Amino acid sequence: MPLYKTIIENSQTTVKIWKIEESYSDLLAPITLRPESAIRLAGMKSELHQRGFLSVRHLLAEFGYTDADLYYDENGKPHLKDGKFISITHSFTFSGVIVSDREVGIDIEMQREKIQRIASKFVAYEFEYLNEKDADYINRLTVIWGIKESLYKLFATPGMLFKSHFLVIPFCMKDQETVAWIDYNGLKKRYNTKFLEFEGFTCAYALG
Template sequence: MFMPLHSIARLPGGPLLGLWHLTETPADLWPQLAGAAAYTPLLPARADGPRQAQWLAGRVLVQQLLAAAGAPPATLRNDETGRPFLLGPAAPAVSISHSGEWAAALLAPAGVAVGIDVEAVRDKAQRIARKFLNDHELAAIESITLADAAPGSASQELFSLLWSAKETLYKLAGQRGIIFRENLLLDLPAGPWPVPGILPARLQINGAISRHQICYLRPAAGYVLTYCV
């Protein structure tokens, strides 16, 4: 049986961060998913083999996190905004993400806002930067470098990290109608950034501002991950 659970780490305050290195096919993953019959109608209609494997790996990983937390098994659903949640009274808060060979999940006590995102480093984020970064953020990028970035892909990694950070903020907010350039704000310090590290951020929604700390790291070469509790 394939069991590529990469790691489960307990974060300060008790939340659990899980990483799954995806090597299986959907046929390998379905038997690992408890209550698989409940998930069959939830599988996205357009999920091909690789995407179905990612979808399944994320849900198997959440089951592993529930077991590690000593919480009862629960089925993962999505609300009207697409935000995942676990069925059951006082069920833990959860956020999941997947990209390429990696799935990631964050589990926290009920009522806690969480967000997580993993991204394969590629040029797409850099190409669409003006769609999700505001003018202040774009200007700040000129003075930023990432420690130990792979030669030839430093810019792609930085833009992928910033896209991931805004995806994490979006999941943390859990609302429709959010404009990435206006409502999800990154306070980008100048100079070299350590990896792993912490990035200050703000949610500015309906005239209210909340401040957050986004943690970032490299789960593997060619990938970036961000999360916030």
């Protein structure tokens, strides 16, 4: 399947999502990889990860980029050679890329009940407005995780903790947006965040 969804957030920011239905060979055939990318691909033990990696290169092409336009810094954060900001995600059968003139982060997660078991590892303040008896409890936890993961990708700073340094303001699922804050080493910063659901997955992204 080609491009699954495009979200034009504003004139500077676009999100593109790919549903990964192609085989490894079909994904690989039209793509040219830098030697280091080819080595990285070959070293992946799971074909699911390999297909995710390649689908991201197809999303780059949708933005007019190639693998050669992408590089990673020492913290593993992706960058584009033209100076635009980029964030990348893939989860099982979906991948996503956000490109902007401002700093951004994106995450896609499968909605799974087991997130309840690890909630105490990434939720603190948010427990004040969450209720595990609510029908949408799993969905809301997944949104919170996705937002915090997006913020972590945006900053890519070692030492940041989901539970201690990121907080997500109360939200309703129907609104598909909320505000989040980073409070880290004297830095306090507010971010607008958006989220959407599709086919049992949640995509969240943070806008700098």
